[in-house]
Amino acid sequence: MxxxxxxxxxxxxxxxxxxxxxxxxxxxxxxxxxxxxxxxxxxxxxxxxxxxxxxxxxxxxxxxxxxxxxxxxxxxxxxxxxxxxxxxxxxxxxxxxxxxxxxxxxxxxxxxxxxxxxxxxxxxxxxxxxxxxxxxxxxxxxxxxxxxxxxxxxxxxxxxxxxxxxxxxxxxxxxxxxxxxxxxxxxxxxxxxxxxxxxxxxxxxxxxxxxxxxxxxxxxxxxxTCNGMRCAETWKGPNxxxxxxLWTENWTSFVQGYGEDPYLRSAQDIAFQTTLFIVKMNGSYVNYYMYHGGTNFGxxxxxxxITSYYDQAPLDEYGMLRQPKYGHLKDMHSAMKLCSQALLYGDLTIETLGQNLEAYVYNTNAGDCAAFLINNNSRESGVVFHGFPYTLPSKSISILPDCKTVIFNTATVSTQVSTRSMEPVIKFDSLQQWETFSETVPQFDQASLTSDTLLEQMNTTKDTSDYLWYSMSIQHDLSEDQHMLRVNSFGHALHAYVNGVLVGSQHGTRKAPGFTFENNITFSTGINNISLLSVMVGLPDSGAYMERRRSGLQEVFIEELNLTSYSWGYQIGLLGEKLSIYTEDGSSNVSWNQYDNSGTLTWYKTTFDMPEGNESIALNLGSMGKGEAWINGQSIGRYWVSFNTTGGSPSQTWYNVPRSFIKPTDNLLVLFEEEFGNPLKISLDTISINRICGHVSDVHPPKVDSWKVSDHYQWRPRPRVHLRCPQKRNITSIVFASHGDPSGDCNSYSLGECHSSNTQQIVEKACLGKRQCSIAHTTGNFGADPCPGTPKTLLVDARCE
Known part of the structure; x- marks a missing residue:
């Protein structure tokens, strides 16, 4: 050491x-x-x-x-x-x-x-x-x-x-x-x-x-060390x-690829697994991967x-609090720190409290005692621990820093829920705002590089571009004009052109990047040019012998005629890339045209001024297809809006535009669109938290057959609903408020059979016009008990402006 x-x-x-x-x-x-x-x-x-x-x-x-x-x-x-x-x-x-x-x-x-x-x-x-x-x-x-x-x-x-x-x-x-x-x-x-x-x-x-x-x-x-989501259950421990x-990667979400739905890991599950690791594995270091994911620029x-990385982390892509994940973990950290002396210097005793119910108790010679009541069942359970009853929510751990008082439960979230909103502040919906430049589809006789085989893409481009053109010419003198073009590709996407006209596109997926393209094509009599644009969407990131990995075209057939060993011409990258037309200086290297309903492989250019305020900004590219976007010459990343998830929506619609990339006026926005995008419907949006919701419930006596609630039972103080808007925003409306037994949670709710009729009035008095407020979850605060003997919940949904 x-x-x-x-x-x-x-x-x-x-x-x-x-x-x-x-x-x-x-x-x-x-x-x-x-x-x-x-x-x-x-x-x-x-x-x-x-x-x-x-x-x-x-x-x-x-x-x-x-x-x-x-x-x-x-x-x-x-x-x-x-x-x-x-x-x-x-x-x-x-x-x-x-x-x-x-x-x-x-x-x-x-x-x-x-x-x-x-x-x-x-x-x-x-x-x-x-x-x-x-x-x-x-x-x-x-x-x-x-x-x-x-x-x-x-x-x-x-x-x-x-x-x-x-x-x-x-x-x-x-x-x-x-x-x-x-x-x-x-x-x-x-x-x-x-x-x-x-x-x-x-x-x-x-x-x-x-x-x-x-x-x-x-x-x-x-x-x-361990990486994963359940290291207390899957890891063998130190060697x-x-x-x-040590837990080096406690995944707060999971990486998302184009065409994939986001992985939503709950705050409750993270808190449960983290606490379990510390308690069962003597865990002393837990790292959240990611705490802030950020943006994959360029x-x-x-x-x-996708460009957005671990947006579901406690701090989202834009650095805003992802609630309740951020707050729930914060509360857990505080609770665990109160137990640290017992955990780090105490002796462990494990007590069985029932089926899949355990108490992990740590005691030190100095008198420190911390207990962790674990419910591994899928239902709520009541237990007696050291002579007192406790209710353990399903799949949860209750933390008792003094072996008596529950100060935190991994499944009980008291932190407000917040929701992001995007508001358009600049719309690029005018024809006069846009200029275009179209890439030329290269032909074989224009190629500066030729080979009698299909070259591997990464070794050819040296990762200077996502794009590699493969072109060849073929003589057609047959009576039939229709032929089947088949391309086997190790690449990620392909756009096929015959005589400069698009005849089809195809792409793979993250789990299966290679694919086969097949489509009928029409030849003219005489010389025909076949131009195939092979596209990569990032390099591989793992696996053995990564230096041997291949990309690009593997085989090309016209009917049964194998063209793989024919003479092929190559162009690395796009003309617009070579001329850097996405920069202020480079954009003058080509002649831009007024906007028209352009086809594929089109560059779009416009300018804009910086939006007022200091809120985060994102480019809404929901009307585009696939390509890349630049602000003042800096790439904000690849976009692929046309690659939908299983639910039919894009994997990503908004693309982060850091304010540090932007000048006060005359900012250059350039898009390269491979497919058929419509820039007239894109917008620059500000991002903020406009919805906040609090949801707390009584801690009620557990259902334990051998226990009768007596005067010795110590109720935990009832929680409060805390609401807080982002800076420079105040609570302007209370959309829903109920003290009683509302059903659901902050994601979906409705009034229950039990409801204090004055809830809305009391909450509005406490919160409207304020940036933050706190409402006591007590019967006295609402005047009377609407349903004696029934555990109560307070749910408040508010808006910030």
Missing amino acids: MILLVAVVVCGGNVVVEGANVSYDGRSLMIDGQRRILFSGSIHYPRSTPDMWPSLIAKAKQGGLDAIQTYVFWDLHEPQPGQYDFNGRNDIVSFIKQVQQQGLYVTLRIGPFIEAEWGYGGLPFWLHDVPGIVFRTNNEPFKFLMQNFTTKIVNMMKDENLFASQGGPIILSQIENEYQNVEGSFHADGPIYVNWSAQMAVAQNTGEPWMMCKQDDAPDPVIN SPNKPS RNPASFI
Whole structure:
């Protein structure tokens, strides 16, 4: 274990982390010689903008986090060998210093392979062309370059005194990432590489522990950790009794691909699994992946991954609180911290309270006692614990920091529910606003590159573009004009043209990217030109032998005639890309036309002024098809609105436009549309929280046959409904209010059989015209009990303007 220096100073009202003595034992990471329960959240610096960082970090701290976790993005920092970029969104040093300034620790996941639903798993594409290289195995070219970059990052951190041993915030680092998933594919070289990686990392002498996530054979002293949604139920635990239980990725949602529905993980499930991990597995560090997902700007996301990343995280894509997830986890953090002494220094006793009902009780010699009442049933259950009755909601854990009083239950949400709204502020609905430029479909005789085979796409484009044109010409002298064109593709999408006319398109999916295109085509007599635009939607991000992965066209047939080995011409990328017509300077390189009802492969250009205020902004591209969007030359990402989910709606309609990308006036908006989009229906929308809802219920005596409620039963104080609008907004209306037994929840509700008729009046008096208000959930507050003996609920739905 490493012995380091420690100092904490107060600066500008914030506690600034200035180092810690970081070590570990079998119970937890130890900071300043003290065991700690640490809550962490993943925020990736390139997936947000520097002006957002202070707010994101502050909200994470207010949410009860102790640390921020981030990957290091090799491809962004070394786009070409030896050429480094640490500016703007890539300024990792500035990001870490801002975390430090706000009093939080940092977990640095160097990798350098990170996966992260990021193109090539964060590896720069130029590695592909290194002679003899095999990624992530006992391969000397790869190990040399991996160590070189790791050392580069470590030395940068040392130069800025950012490791805990130097007085900095970094308390934990990671080498490699989920290597166990591919280790077997490399046979004997897999374990050799694991041991080499660990030794290489430890030899960096950072002065604090290293970890390997999802790596059961991580060698000492490197800590193995868990990734997933249910680590208390699926993980074997540390591979040594001297290592702590760390959960590196507690997925708050799940990554979404085009054509896929969002994964909605509830606040209750996250709280249950997190508490269970700490209680059952001696868990001492839990990191939420993601706490703020952010935006996949440019062409960075992996294959088929949407631009919006983990929008269902506690902080949404725009950095706004995702309620009740944010607040419910905040309450859980507070409750668990009250139990930390007992959890970290106490002895555990497990008591059976019934079928699938247990009490985990931690006691210390100093008298600390914390109890966790676990109900693993799918129904509510009543139990008696230490002589008192408790009601345990289904699939829940009640937290009792003094072994008597329930202060938090994982299934009982008292935080308000908030709903995002998008309001159009600029509409681009005028023909005069738009200019267009159409890409020319290339023909074989115009190609600067030719080959007597179908070239692999990634090796040809070197990831400089999503697009590769394959073109050929064929003589047609037959009597039949109709023929079947069949294309087998490893790519992600295809647009097929014959003699410059679109004859069809086809695409794959994230789970099955390759596909076969088939369509009847019509030839003219004489020479016919076949032009096939192969499209990639991101690089692969994982798997063994990633350097061997293929994309682009595999085979082309006209009827049974195999054209694969014919002479093919190639054009890498689009003319508009080559001329950078999405930038202010580059847009003058072509002649733009007034808007018309253009066809496929069309560039659209317009300008706009910055909307007033400071609300987040998004581009509503619901009327477009597939392509990419730029603001003032900066790509806000790929869009693919035409790729619908199973429910028939787009996977993503709104695309984040950071205000830092925008000037006060004359902002250039450029779209490249592959399909048939209608820019006259797009809009620039502001994003805000306009709906807030609170929902709390009585804590009622449990149904326990052997217990009769007596004067000794101590009721928990009834909760309150707390409503709070975003800054500069007030509560303007109460849409629904009921004290009684309303049915449903904040998502869907109606009056029940029991209702205090004056609820609306009382709530309006307490809340209207205010930014925030609090309504006591007591019978006395509403004058009388509308239904004596029945547990009550208070549900309030309000609007903010």
